[in-house]
Amino acid sequence: MAAGGGAVKTGSFTHDGQRLVYDEYGEGRDVVVLLPGLLLSRKMQDPLARSLAEHGCRVISLDLLGHGESDRPVDMWRYSMPLFGEQVIGLLDHLDVRRAVVGGTSLGANVTLEAAMLAPGRMQGLIVEMPVLDNALVACALFFTPMLVGFTFGAPVARLIGKGARLVPRGLHTLWDVGLDWASQDPAPSAAVLQGLFFGRTAPPRHQRKTIKSRALVIGHPRDPVHPFNDSDMLVRELPNARLVEASSIFELRLTPERLTGDIADFVQECWHPKPDGGHAPRRSAGGGRARRGTQRLRRDDA
Numbered sequence: 001m002a003a004g005g006g007a008v009k010t011g012s013f014t015h016d017g018q019r020l021v022y023d024e025y026g027e028g029r030d031v032v033v034l035l036p037g038l039l040l041s042r043k044m045q046d047p048l049a050r051s052l053a054e055h056g057c058r059v060i061s062l063d064l065l066g067h068g069e070s071d072r073p074v075d076m077w078r079y080s081m082p083l084f085g086e087q088v089i090g091l092l093d094h095l096d097v098r099r100a101v102v103g104g105t106s107l108g109a110n111v112t113l114e115a116a117m118l119a120p121g122r123m124q125g126l127i128v129e130m131p132v133l134d135n136a137l138v139a140c141a142l143f144f145t146p147m148l149v150g151f152t153f154g155a156p157v158a159r160l161i162g163k164g165a166r167l168v169p170r171g172l173h174t175l176w177d178v179g180l181d182w183a184s185q186d187p188a189p190s191a192a193v194l195q196g197l198f199f200g201r202t203a204p205p206r207h208q209r210k211t212i213k214s215r216a217l218v219i220g221h222p223r224d225p226v227h228p229f230n231d232s233d234m235l236v237r238e239l240p241n242a243r244l245v246e247a248s249s250i251f252e253l254r255l256t257p258e259r260l261t262g263d264i265a266d267f268v269q270e271c272w273h274p275k276p277d278g279g280h281a282p283r284r285s286a287g288g289g290r291a292r293r294g295t296q297r298l299r300r301d302d303a
Contacts, residue, residue, distance in 0.1 A: 103127025
Protein backbone atom coordinates (compact mmCIF):
# COMPACT_ATOMS: atom_id res chain seq x y z
CA MET A 1 0.00 0.00 0.00
CA ALA A 2 1.31 3.43 -0.89
CA ALA A 3 1.56 6.27 1.59
CA GLY A 4 3.25 9.53 0.82
CA GLY A 5 5.03 7.96 -2.14
CA GLY A 6 6.17 4.81 -0.32
CA ALA A 7 4.88 1.55 1.10
CA VAL A 8 3.42 1.21 4.58
CA LYS A 9 5.90 -0.88 6.53
CA THR A 10 4.91 -2.88 9.60
CA GLY A 11 7.51 -3.53 12.24
CA SER A 12 7.80 -4.61 15.85
CA PHE A 13 10.14 -4.36 18.80
CA THR A 14 10.37 -5.80 22.29
CA HIS A 15 9.79 -3.55 25.27
CA ASP A 16 9.95 -4.93 28.81
CA GLY A 17 9.62 -8.45 27.41
CA GLN A 18 6.52 -7.67 25.34
CA ARG A 19 6.18 -7.34 21.56
CA LEU A 20 4.82 -4.01 20.31
CA VAL A 21 3.74 -3.51 16.69
CA TYR A 22 3.82 -0.33 14.63
CA ASP A 23 3.22 0.90 11.09
CA GLU A 24 5.56 3.31 9.34
CA TYR A 25 4.41 5.72 6.65
CA GLY A 26 6.58 7.94 4.49
CA GLU A 27 10.29 8.62 4.61
CA GLY A 28 10.55 12.28 5.54
CA ARG A 29 12.88 13.71 8.16
CA ASP A 30 10.05 15.19 10.25
CA VAL A 31 8.90 12.35 12.52
CA VAL A 32 5.37 12.06 13.93
CA VAL A 33 4.19 9.33 16.32
CA LEU A 34 0.43 8.63 16.50
CA LEU A 35 -1.37 6.69 19.24
CA PRO A 36 -4.90 5.20 19.18
CA GLY A 37 -7.77 5.40 21.64
CA LEU A 38 -8.56 2.96 24.43
CA LEU A 39 -8.71 -0.68 23.24
CA LEU A 40 -8.57 0.47 19.62
CA SER A 41 -5.91 -0.51 17.12
CA ARG A 42 -3.45 1.71 15.30
CA LYS A 43 -5.72 1.43 12.23
CA MET A 44 -7.80 4.31 13.59
CA GLN A 45 -4.92 6.69 12.82
CA ASP A 46 -4.34 5.33 9.30
CA PRO A 47 -6.06 8.18 7.35
CA LEU A 48 -4.25 10.89 9.33
CA ALA A 49 -0.95 9.04 9.05
CA ARG A 50 -1.32 8.80 5.28
CA SER A 51 -2.17 12.49 4.99
CA LEU A 52 0.83 13.56 7.06
CA ALA A 53 3.07 11.25 5.01
CA GLU A 54 1.78 12.97 1.87
CA HIS A 55 2.90 16.25 3.47
CA GLY A 56 6.43 14.84 3.67
CA CYS A 57 6.48 13.43 7.20
CA ARG A 58 7.67 10.10 8.47
CA VAL A 59 4.75 8.82 10.55
CA ILE A 60 4.84 5.96 13.06
CA SER A 61 1.52 4.57 14.31
CA LEU A 62 1.90 2.39 17.41
CA ASP A 63 -0.24 -0.31 18.99
CA LEU A 64 0.33 0.11 22.71
CA LEU A 65 0.51 -2.99 24.89
CA GLY A 66 -2.91 -4.67 25.03
CA HIS A 67 -4.01 -3.01 21.80
CA GLY A 68 -4.25 -4.18 18.21
CA GLU A 69 -1.55 -6.62 17.15
CA SER A 70 0.78 -5.93 20.07
CA ASP A 71 1.03 -8.49 22.84
CA ARG A 72 -2.01 -8.63 25.12
CA PRO A 73 -1.02 -10.11 28.49
CA VAL A 74 -3.75 -10.63 31.10
CA ASP A 75 -1.73 -9.15 34.00
CA MET A 76 -3.35 -5.88 35.05
CA TRP A 77 -0.09 -4.58 36.56
CA ARG A 78 1.36 -4.31 33.06
CA TYR A 79 -1.07 -1.53 32.15
CA SER A 80 -0.87 2.08 33.29
CA MET A 81 -0.54 5.50 31.71
CA PRO A 82 3.11 5.92 32.78
CA LEU A 83 3.96 2.48 31.38
CA PHE A 84 2.26 3.39 28.09
CA GLY A 85 4.36 6.56 28.05
CA GLU A 86 7.51 4.48 28.49
CA GLN A 87 6.47 2.40 25.47
CA VAL A 88 6.38 5.54 23.32
CA ILE A 89 9.91 6.44 24.40
CA GLY A 90 10.91 2.82 23.76
CA LEU A 91 9.60 3.16 20.22
CA LEU A 92 11.77 6.26 19.67
CA ASP A 93 14.78 4.39 21.04
CA HIS A 94 14.09 1.39 18.81
CA LEU A 95 13.88 3.59 15.71
CA ASP A 96 16.88 5.70 16.80
CA VAL A 97 14.68 8.82 16.64
CA ARG A 98 15.97 11.64 18.82
CA ARG A 99 12.88 13.86 18.68
CA ALA A 100 9.33 13.53 17.36
CA VAL A 101 5.97 15.21 17.33
CA VAL A 102 3.85 12.85 19.42
CA GLY A 103 0.07 12.77 19.33
CA GLY A 104 -2.92 10.64 20.11
CA THR A 105 -6.64 10.38 20.65
CA SER A 106 -8.40 9.89 24.02
CA LEU A 107 -6.16 7.34 25.75
CA GLY A 108 -3.49 8.24 23.21
CA ALA A 109 -3.85 11.92 24.15
CA ASN A 110 -3.20 11.15 27.81
CA VAL A 111 -0.28 8.88 26.92
CA THR A 112 1.13 11.77 24.88
CA LEU A 113 1.16 13.88 28.05
CA GLU A 114 2.87 11.04 29.94
CA ALA A 115 5.57 10.79 27.26
CA ALA A 116 6.09 14.54 27.49
CA MET A 117 6.65 14.22 31.24
CA LEU A 118 9.04 11.29 30.87
CA ALA A 119 11.21 12.75 28.11
CA PRO A 120 10.45 16.44 27.51
CA GLY A 121 13.64 16.91 25.51
CA ARG A 122 12.45 14.42 22.91
CA MET A 123 9.10 16.08 22.23
CA GLN A 124 9.17 18.29 19.14
CA GLY A 125 5.48 18.98 19.67
CA LEU A 126 2.28 17.44 21.02
CA ILE A 127 -1.06 16.71 19.33
CA VAL A 128 -3.64 16.11 22.06
CA GLU A 129 -7.05 15.09 20.70
CA MET A 130 -9.87 14.56 23.20
CA PRO A 131 -7.89 14.38 26.47
CA VAL A 132 -9.59 12.68 29.41
CA LEU A 133 -8.87 14.75 32.52
CA ASP A 134 -10.55 16.05 35.68
CA ASN A 135 -14.00 16.76 34.26
CA ALA A 136 -14.44 13.28 32.79
CA LEU A 137 -14.22 11.28 36.03
CA VAL A 138 -17.91 10.52 36.59
CA ALA A 139 -18.71 9.87 32.92
CA CYS A 140 -15.75 7.50 32.58
CA ALA A 141 -16.86 5.56 35.66
CA LEU A 142 -20.39 5.25 34.29
CA PHE A 143 -19.23 4.26 30.81
CA PHE A 144 -16.29 1.93 31.47
CA THR A 145 -17.43 0.12 34.62
CA PRO A 146 -20.19 -1.81 32.78
CA MET A 147 -17.66 -2.57 30.03
CA LEU A 148 -15.24 -3.99 32.61
CA VAL A 149 -18.02 -6.07 34.17
CA GLY A 150 -19.03 -7.34 30.75
CA PHE A 151 -15.49 -8.31 29.80
CA THR A 152 -14.99 -10.06 33.15
CA PHE A 153 -18.27 -11.83 33.88
CA GLY A 154 -19.61 -11.95 30.35
CA ALA A 155 -16.44 -13.33 28.78
CA PRO A 156 -18.15 -16.35 27.12
CA VAL A 157 -20.67 -14.10 25.41
CA ALA A 158 -17.95 -11.60 24.44
CA ARG A 159 -15.89 -14.41 22.90
CA LEU A 160 -18.90 -15.57 20.92
CA ILE A 161 -19.46 -12.05 19.62
CA GLY A 162 -15.77 -11.81 18.78
CA LYS A 163 -15.88 -15.03 16.83
CA GLY A 164 -18.73 -13.65 14.72
CA ALA A 165 -17.00 -10.29 14.25
CA ARG A 166 -13.88 -12.00 12.90
CA LEU A 167 -16.00 -13.45 10.09
CA VAL A 168 -17.32 -10.08 8.91
CA PRO A 169 -15.47 -8.67 5.85
CA ARG A 170 -13.32 -5.59 6.35
CA GLY A 171 -12.65 -2.72 3.99
CA LEU A 172 -15.91 -0.74 4.03
CA HIS A 173 -14.44 2.17 6.06
CA THR A 174 -11.69 2.70 8.61
CA LEU A 175 -14.22 3.15 11.41
CA TRP A 176 -15.96 -0.06 10.36
CA ASP A 177 -12.70 -2.01 10.44
CA VAL A 178 -11.64 -0.52 13.79
CA GLY A 179 -15.03 -1.36 15.30
CA LEU A 180 -14.87 -4.95 14.06
CA ASP A 181 -11.33 -5.31 15.40
CA TRP A 182 -12.53 -4.01 18.78
CA ALA A 183 -15.39 -6.52 18.86
CA SER A 184 -13.05 -9.36 17.79
CA GLN A 185 -10.69 -9.01 20.76
CA ASP A 186 -10.31 -11.57 23.53
CA PRO A 187 -12.09 -9.96 26.51
CA ALA A 188 -9.59 -11.10 29.16
CA PRO A 189 -6.70 -8.80 28.11
CA SER A 190 -9.19 -5.97 27.53
CA ALA A 191 -10.46 -6.38 31.09
CA ALA A 192 -6.85 -6.32 32.34
CA VAL A 193 -6.22 -3.04 30.51
CA LEU A 194 -9.28 -1.43 32.12
CA GLN A 195 -8.38 -2.79 35.56
CA GLY A 196 -4.85 -1.43 35.30
CA LEU A 197 -6.09 2.00 34.25
CA PHE A 198 -8.76 2.07 36.98
CA PHE A 199 -6.14 1.50 39.65
CA GLY A 200 -3.68 4.06 38.29
CA ARG A 201 -3.73 7.70 37.30
CA THR A 202 -5.46 8.81 34.13
CA ALA A 203 -2.91 11.49 33.25
CA PRO A 204 -0.08 13.52 34.77
CA PRO A 205 -1.54 15.66 37.57
CA ARG A 206 -2.23 19.33 37.06
CA HIS A 207 0.97 20.61 38.69
CA GLN A 208 3.04 18.40 36.38
CA ARG A 209 1.10 19.32 33.25
CA LYS A 210 1.90 22.96 33.87
CA THR A 211 5.61 22.19 33.42
CA ILE A 212 5.22 20.86 29.86
CA LYS A 213 6.87 23.44 27.62
CA SER A 214 6.45 21.75 24.23
CA ARG A 215 4.26 23.32 21.58
CA ALA A 216 0.88 21.63 21.76
CA LEU A 217 -2.20 21.48 19.57
CA VAL A 218 -5.23 20.50 21.64
CA ILE A 219 -8.37 19.33 19.81
CA GLY A 220 -11.65 19.23 21.71
CA HIS A 221 -15.29 18.88 20.78
CA PRO A 222 -18.68 19.44 22.40
CA ARG A 223 -21.38 17.06 23.60
CA ASP A 224 -19.17 14.20 24.79
CA PRO A 225 -19.08 13.59 28.57
CA VAL A 226 -16.21 11.09 28.33
CA HIS A 227 -14.06 13.67 26.54
CA PRO A 228 -15.59 16.93 27.81
CA PHE A 229 -14.63 20.12 26.04
CA ASN A 230 -13.89 21.64 29.46
CA ASP A 231 -10.93 19.27 29.78
CA SER A 232 -9.45 20.47 26.48
CA ASP A 233 -10.02 24.10 27.43
CA MET A 234 -8.48 23.52 30.86
CA LEU A 235 -5.42 21.84 29.36
CA VAL A 236 -4.77 24.76 27.05
CA ARG A 237 -4.87 27.09 30.06
CA GLU A 238 -2.33 24.87 31.83
CA LEU A 239 0.17 24.40 28.99
CA PRO A 240 2.21 27.55 28.29
CA ASN A 241 2.64 26.87 24.56
CA ALA A 242 -0.70 25.37 23.59
CA ARG A 243 -3.56 26.36 21.35
CA LEU A 244 -7.06 24.96 21.10
CA VAL A 245 -9.03 23.86 18.04
CA GLU A 246 -12.69 22.98 18.44
CA ALA A 247 -13.96 20.12 16.28
CA SER A 248 -17.62 20.05 15.33
CA SER A 249 -18.03 16.57 16.80
CA ILE A 250 -16.18 13.44 17.89
CA PHE A 251 -16.42 12.19 14.30
CA GLU A 252 -15.11 15.19 12.36
CA LEU A 253 -11.52 13.97 12.08
CA ARG A 254 -12.77 10.52 11.04
CA LEU A 255 -15.59 11.38 8.60
CA THR A 256 -14.86 14.90 7.28
CA PRO A 257 -11.19 15.29 8.16
CA GLU A 258 -10.04 17.96 5.70
CA ARG A 259 -10.12 20.98 8.04
CA LEU A 260 -8.58 19.29 11.08
CA THR A 261 -6.04 17.37 9.02
CA GLY A 262 -4.94 20.68 7.52
CA ASP A 263 -4.60 22.21 11.00
CA ILE A 264 -2.57 19.22 12.19
CA ALA A 265 -0.31 19.23 9.12
CA ASP A 266 0.33 22.96 9.54
CA PHE A 267 1.09 22.47 13.22
CA VAL A 268 3.58 19.68 12.50
CA GLN A 269 5.25 21.90 9.90
CA GLU A 270 5.44 24.70 12.45
CA CYS A 271 6.98 22.40 15.08
CA TRP A 272 9.73 21.20 12.77
CA HIS A 273 10.26 24.40 10.81
CA PRO A 274 9.35 27.34 13.05
CA LYS A 275 9.37 30.85 11.71
CA PRO A 276 12.67 32.67 12.36
CA ASP A 277 11.00 35.07 14.80
CA GLY A 278 9.60 32.15 16.79
CA GLY A 279 6.05 33.10 15.85
CA HIS A 280 3.26 30.80 14.88
CA ALA A 281 2.13 30.23 11.33
CA PRO A 282 -1.44 31.29 10.55
CA ARG A 283 -4.15 28.72 11.17
CA ARG A 284 -7.39 28.92 9.27
CA SER A 285 -10.75 27.29 9.67
CA ALA A 286 -13.05 26.30 6.86
CA GLY A 287 -14.54 29.78 7.15
CA GLY A 288 -11.20 31.56 6.95
CA GLY A 289 -10.78 32.35 10.65
CA ARG A 290 -7.51 32.04 12.54
CA ALA A 291 -6.89 29.81 15.47
CA ARG A 292 -6.06 31.64 18.65
CA ARG A 293 -3.44 30.81 21.22
CA GLY A 294 -4.08 30.38 24.91
CA THR A 295 -7.67 30.28 26.11
CA GLN A 296 -9.20 31.36 22.81
CA ARG A 297 -10.29 28.73 20.38
CA LEU A 298 -11.06 28.03 16.74
CA ARG A 299 -14.61 27.03 15.82
CA ARG A 300 -15.89 25.76 12.50
CA ASP A 301 -17.92 28.89 11.95
CA ASP A 302 -15.23 31.44 12.80
CA ALA A 303 -15.05 34.21 10.26
